[in-house]
Amino acid sequence: MMTAKRKIVFCDFDGTITVNDNIVAIIKHFKPEGWEELVQKTISTEISIKEGVGSLFRLLPTSMKKEVVEFGISNAQIRDGFAEFVAFCKEQQIEFYVTSGGIDFFVYPILARYDIPEDHIYCNKSDFTKERIEILWPYPCDEHCDNDCGMCKPTVMRQFDPEQYERIIIGDSVTDFEGAKLADQVFSRSHLTEKCRELGIAHTEFSTFYDIIDAMKKKG
């Protein structure tokens, strides 16, 4: 007997749930000496995301914890329709996971007002106990991924058997691309759309979460 696959959503955070990238916003706001070179090297993939993000936060002293955390939380703007999309998933019994390359000190507080269990939120962690901010990486790449992602989206997705789950990814950037290759359905914006086009991966463009709700309702 065929049983229908269970839908599961893996949703990016920065630039997807939020309108802008929060890591870039924090670094640009505090402008620690040497940030521009590190951002450039990360974008050009001369260094990995993990190395880039780790090095960028290491430029900030932990004495600035309060300002950094407050800015990280207050600066973020949520994309339209997100609360409705979380409710839609719950109503349709679609499992909802956040797969974020962001950092705990802004990801959890920003998502606190939505009904998302904490163990459904994957992100990087931070340590403010030393002189400089240290990023911790609890969800590293498995043996199938050598991108040094930091928080490895394909690794998280592989924990959900494609025989049992219809895997849906929502994202905006190249860091979502490896996940998009594994997914049954891709909702994309910005750089992820360009990358999917370039490499012929089926995708549905969105600009708000209402677009995603509509598309999922139509598809059934």
Ligand SMILES: [Mg+2]
């Ligand atoms: Mg993103």
Ligand SMILES: [Zn+2]
């Ligand atoms: Zn990886």
